[in-house]
Amino acid sequence: MKIETDITRLLGIDLPIIQAGMSWASSCSSLPLEVSHAGGLGVIAAGPMRPADLVRTIHEVRAGTTRPFAVNLPLYRQGADEILDILEAERVPIIVASQGGPKRYLDRFKKIGTTCLHVVAGEEHARKAVDAGVDGLVVVGGEAGGHPPAELVSTLVVVRAVVKALGGRAPVIASGGFVDGAGLAAALALGAGAANFGTRFIATPESSVDAAYKEAVLMARIGDTRTIGRGIGMIRMLSNPFAERMLALEEAGASLEKRKAVFGASTLKMAAFGDIEAGKIEAGQSAGLIDDLMPAGQLVHRIAEEYLATIRRLPAISKR
Ligand SMILES: Cc1cc2nc3c(=O)[nH]c(=O)nc-3n(C[C@H](O)[C@H](O)[C@H](O)COP(=O)(O)O)c2cc1C
Numbered sequence: 369m370k371i372e373t374d375i376t377r378l379l380g381i382d383l384p385i386i387q388a389g390m391s392w393a394s395s396c397s398s399l400p401l402e403v404s405h406a407g408g409l410g411v412i413a414a415g416p417m418r419p420a421d422l423v424r425t426i427h428e429v430r431a432g433t434t435r436p437f438a439v440n441l442p443l444y445r446q447g448a449d450e451i452l453d454i455l456e457a458e459r460v461p462i463i464v465a466s467q468g469g470p471k472r473y474l475d476r477f478k479k480i481g482t483t484c485l486h487v488v489a490g491e492e493h494a495r496k497a498v499d500a501g502v503d504g505l506v507v508v509g510g511e512a513g514g515h516p517p518a519e520l521v522s523t524l525v526v527v528r529a530v531v532k533a534l535g536g537r538a539p540v541i542a543s544g545g546f547v548d549g550a551g552l553a554a555a556l557a558l559g560a561g562a563a564n565f566g567t568r569f570i571a572t573p574e575s576s577v578d579a580a581y582k583e584a585v586l587m588a589r590i591g592d593t594r595t596i597g598r599g600i601g602m603i604r605m606l607s608n609p610f611a612e613r614m615l616a617l618e619e620a621g622a623s624l625e626k627r628k629a630v631f632g633a634s635t636l637k638m639a640a641f642g643d644i645e646a647g648k649i650e651a652g653q654s655a656g657l658i659d660d661l662m663p664a665g666q667l668v669h670r671i672a673e674e675y676l677a678t679i680r681r682l683p684a685i686s687k688r
Contacts, residue, residue: 389440549674
């Protein structure tokens with residue numbers, strides 16, 4: 369099956385279904401490999417990976433599929449330059465850079481033909497990234513798991529704003545809140561060329577977080593996420609005793625020092641390894657729309673089928 373858009377043409381993939389880079393959850397070969405093999409784009413999250421593990425993971429994906437895949441790099445991570453060296457040496461086909469400016473990596477990767485996608489959360493950064501020469505953008509809205517934009521502007525609004533601001537100068541991937549084919553149809557209707565699915569892919573056997581994390585995603589309702597850590601690296605996560613404690617401190621006007629100490633004592637890694645009481649269970653509002661654990665390749669195909677069913681319904685609606 370093929371669904372062609374500006375993004376599928378740019379990336380050389382069959383379906384406009386991107387598996388979002390997610391620290392720990394996609395810091396492995398199993399998930400990206402299955403997604404790419406099924407015709408979407410699998411993304412290895414290099415954020416928390418040791419250099420040697422990243423190299424091994426890239427080789428594993430290459431051994432399992434000839435399809436394109438990407439590596440996501442948050443530019444603020446410690447040792448980001450060493451990771452950039454690895455991505456260059458490995459001739460990774462696509463990179464998705466976040467949390468920093470594109471000038472730091474663009475020239476060297478353009479020279480070797482790497483497709484460079486950059487994550488943004490508003491029109492101004494979108495324009496700057498396109499002026500700098502990126503090939504495409506991932507536009508993240510406030511629903512998203514992980515680090516949503518500071519003002520929490522919704523995906524519906526920010527994607528439309530960026531598409532309008534760019535006037536077709538670069539293709540866009542919409543991110544935040546997508547779980548199924550209806551969402552994909554909505555993303556394309558807004559003018560994006562693909563949707564980025566994060567939390568949805570946590571609930572697959574191939575994602576590399578503990579079963580308790582996956583269960584928490586499956587059990588969540590749409591109002592169960594919290595945004596915590598304003599001003600110190602805000603995240604969206606599922607409610608748990610740690611999140612409620614952070615919120616209580618924020619509401620009580622606790623000092624920045626105190627809030628930083630509590631925020632820093634909990635990590636995504638803790639939740640990824642099963643401590644869902646004290647860890648950061650990063651997830652989007654979309655968790656409330658997910659109620660089955662499904663192999664990643666099957667999920668890609670189901671989203672594509674749902675998309676086709678959605679767009680088949682639309683002409684009938686307009687004729688009524
Ligand atoms: C557990 C988790 C970890 C994430 N880690 C990263 C990361 O390392 N780099 C990054 O650019 N975005 C990261 N994100 C954000 C995702 O790439 C994506 O923008 C977000 O998941 C989209 O929203 P959704 O979860 O509703 O699909 C993470 C998201 C989650 C849920």
